[in-house]
Amino acid sequence: MPVANDAPAGDIERTDGDAETGDLPINELFQSLQGEGRLAGVPSVFVRTSGCNLRCWFCDSYHTSWEPTHDWFAVDDVLAAIEEYDADHVVLTGGEPLIHDASEDLLERLADRGYHTTVETNGTVVPDAPIDLASVSPKLASSTPTADRDPDGDGEWADRHEQRRLDVPTLAELVETYDTQLKFVVTGREDMAEIERLLERVRDAASARVRDDDVLLMPEGQTRDQLESTRETVADLALEYGYRYTPRLHVDLWNDAPGT
Numbered sequence: 001m002p003v004a005n006d007a008p009a010g011d012i013e014r015t016d017g018d019a020e021t022g023d024l025p026i027n028e029l030f031q032s033l034q035g036e037g038r039l040a041g042v043p044s045v046f047v048r049t050s051g052c053n054l055r056c057w058f059c060d061s062y063h064t065s066w067e068p069t070h071d072w073f074a075v076d077d078v079l080a081a082i083e084e085y086d087a088d089h090v091v092l093t094g095g096e097p098l099i100h101d102a103s104e105d106l107l108e109r110l111a112d113r114g115y116h117t118t119v120e121t122n123g124t125v126v127p128d129a130p131i132d133l134a135s136v137s138p139k140l141a142s143s144t145p146t147a148d149r150d151p152d153g154d155g156e157w158a159d160r161h162e163q164r165r166l167d168v169p170t171l172a173e174l175v176e177t178y179d180t181q182l183k184f185v186v187t188g189r190e191d192m193a194e195i196e197r198l199l200e201r202v203r204d205a206a207s208a209r210v211r212d213d214d215v216l217l218m219p220e221g222q223t224r225d226q227l228e229s230t231r232e233t234v235a236d237l238a239l240e241y242g243y244r245y246t247p248r249l250h251v252d253l254w255n256d257a258p259g260t
């Protein structure tokens, strides 16, 4: 049973800190099954930081990007909350977790304690920290919040999002530094040309190999109903192009319930 409001995160002491104190803005902390990627199905503790440098129109974590909410917690208290669960795997996500320096501290200390760490990231920042699986989700043109798709306004974020969303040298460095999966949110066949082009550029720029096996296509959709209309198309594209398909297991199981 996924844990939401009664999670230990609700019990850990709130600090009045800010970024300069080394604290982290935490939106939620809960246990669930990893729903996406190579480790789908593995029980994991999720730490969701708040704040993002991008604004995907489809963001399923609206309260970490478009309208961020959080409390500030000392890294010690985040660790204590994680340790209350019987889990070996920790997933650091957001928002964009790597825009916070304190994420590096958290990752170091999780590694010291023997946890397997996955970081869910948009691939625009290279951290200086140990990570077991970098789960990188580069953002395609179809993610840009143009005026007709902006959930919050009139396309004010479109230019900034467009300028920041892809950074090939950063993606290449992530691939070289970490065991990496590249997990693309796919809205339809139109996305494939950009994925192919981007992979070619990353493969040219990186000294490490990117196998087709490390490339995952994930259907866009925040709810079961939305996935109903994208998953088969995306599965067919994975077969056609020879990439991996990843489900969104948590959405299949619990729809869009918080803390899952």
Ligand SMILES: C[S@@+](CC[C@H](N)C(=O)[O-])C[C@H]1O[C@@H](n2cnc3c(N)ncnc32)[C@H](O)[C@@H]1O
Binding pocket: 052, 058, 059, 060, 061, 093, 094, 095, 096, 097, 120, 121, 122, 123, 135, 136, 137, 183, 185, 218, 219, 220, 221, 222
């Ligand atoms: C909320 S993001 C947080 C981590 C990081 N900011 C990123 O985008 O990778 C977590 C994962 O959810 C994916 N995601 C967000 N909204 C989605 C949607 N509507 N459908 C499918 N995947 C989505 C992201 O691409 C990413 O892989």
Ligand SMILES: Nc1nc2[nH]cc(C(=O)O)c2c(=O)[nH]1
Binding pocket: 032, 033, 034, 035, 036, 046, 061, 093, 094, 120, 250, 260
């Ligand atoms: N169960 C579950 N698996 C996930 N994998 C990546 C997630 C994320 O939001 O980063 C996520 C999430 O929110 N829930």
Ligand code: SF4
Binding pocket: 052, 053, 054, 055, 056, 059, 060, 061, 064, 065, 094, 095, 096, 122, 139
């Ligand atoms: S990069 Fe991640 S957290 Fe940021 S808006 Fe896109 S999906 Fe949401």
Ligand SMILES: [Mg+2]
Binding pocket: 060, 061
């Ligand atoms: Mg999620």
